[in-house]
Amino acid sequence: MDFVAVKLGGSCITYKDKPFTINEGNLRTISRALSEAGRNYFIVHGGGSWGHTAAIMYGLSSFSYSRHAKGVAYTKLKMQELSSAVQKFLIDSGVHTFYFPAQALDERIRRELEEISASGVHPLTYGDVIYEVGRGFRIIGGDEIILKLSGFINIVRAVFIMATPGIMDENGEVIEQITLRESTGSTYIGDVPIIVGNYSVPFSDVLKKMDSSSPDATGGMAYKLYVSLQLARKGIPAIFVGAGDKENIIKALNGSNFTGSIVMPDVH
Numbered sequence: 001m002d003f004v005a006v007k008l009g010g011s012c013i014t015y016k017d018k019p020f021t022i023n024e025g026n027l028r029t030i031s032r033a034l035s036e037a038g039r040n041y042f043i044v045h046g047g048g049s050w051g052h053t054a055a056i057m058y059g060l061s062s063f064s065y066s067r068h069a070k071g072v073a074y075t076k077l078k079m080q081e082l083s084s085a086v087q088k089f090l091i092d093s094g095v096h097t098f099y100f101p102a103q104a105l106d107e108r109i110r111r112e113l114e115e116i117s118a119s120g121v122h123p124l125t126y127g128d129v130i131y132e133v134g135r136g137f138r139i140i141g142g143d144e145i146i147l148k149l150s151g152f153i154n155i156v157r158a159v160f161i162m163a164t165p166g167i168m169d170e171n172g173e174v175i176e177q178i179t180l181r182e183s184t185g186s187t188y189i190g191d192v193p194i195i196v197g198n199y200s201v202p203f204s205d206v207l208k209k210m211d212s213s214s215p216d217a218t219g220g221m222a223y224k225l226y227v228s229l230q231l232a233r234k235g236i237p238a239i240f241v242g243a244g245d246k247e248n249i250i251k252a253l254n255g256s257n258f259t260g261s262i263v264m265p266d267v268h
């Protein structure tokens with residue numbers, strides 16, 4: 001069973017600068033695109049101004065462990081509220097979802113996922129608080145979840161739908177293509193160099209810096225790019241498109257002729 005993994009970015013399904021708000025227009029457009037493209041999806045959505053706001057309020061992040069009981073409960077509750085709204089938009093467009101908690105995602109549910117998908121229902125999860133034995137609670141972002149999924153289901157491509165029309169270079173232009181060896185532009189995320197000309201920095205270095213420079217709880221664009229390069233190493237292309245244009249999202253879901261960015265394995 002092949003899945004198209006789709007990340008509905010919190011940056012486009014909410015207004016990230018306004019706590020606890022939903023971008024209904026974008027959610028409607030994305031839901032219709034998913035419905036019309038008609039693929040087998042694993043749908044992941046981000047936290048946007050729900051998850052990140054709650055997490056930051058209580059000092060939760062992807063980069064450290066916490067035992068803040070109220071923060072954990074509150075963040076999980078806010079994500080549950082956001083996800084109810086997101087799933088309502090999807091179901092209204094005929095994209096029927098089946099929720100799995102991020103805590104439960106591992107190879108033991110592979111068969112369930114495949115059979116559920118074969119029956120026309122789309123597995124869905126979202127960035128959330130998880131617990132790790134002996135360590136504590138931490139946030140797992142939607143982007144990290146996609147990487148985790150790629151370890152036990154067959155992902156043909158990952159499509160990241162975001163607020164920006166793609167991965168932008170230092171001049172604000174969309175970088176159309178990034179391969180493991182070269183890209184068509186250079187990008188810094190804050191002061192973290194990710195791609196400089198044809199040179200992509202070792203991601204262990206990026207990760208070290210990301211903790212301190214991250215604008216949100218899960219590493220923002222830098223972590224997204226890290227995930228996409230890890231996916232490329234596994235042979236999975238990652239596509240980045242904006243949320244506003246339904247036809248373009250459909251093209252991205254189908255994997256061709258879209259306007260946006262693609263991070264892919266080297267072309268041989």
Ligand SMILES: Nc1ncnc2c1ncn2[C@@H]1O[C@H](COP(=O)(O)OP(=O)(O)OP(=O)(O)O)[C@@H](O)[C@H]1O
Nearest residue numbers: 009010011046047048162163164166167168220221
């Ligand atoms: N080079 C870049 N290209 C594109 N976006 C960038 C870049 N540098 C920084 N950004 C910012 O990163 C944001 C995307 O990351 P962010 O984590 O906010 O989105 P998301 O993953 O969709 O949201 P969430 O984490 O809530 O799911 C963009 O909206 C933009 O503001």
Ligand SMILES: [Mg+2]
Nearest residue numbers: 046218220221
């Ligand atoms: Mg993010």
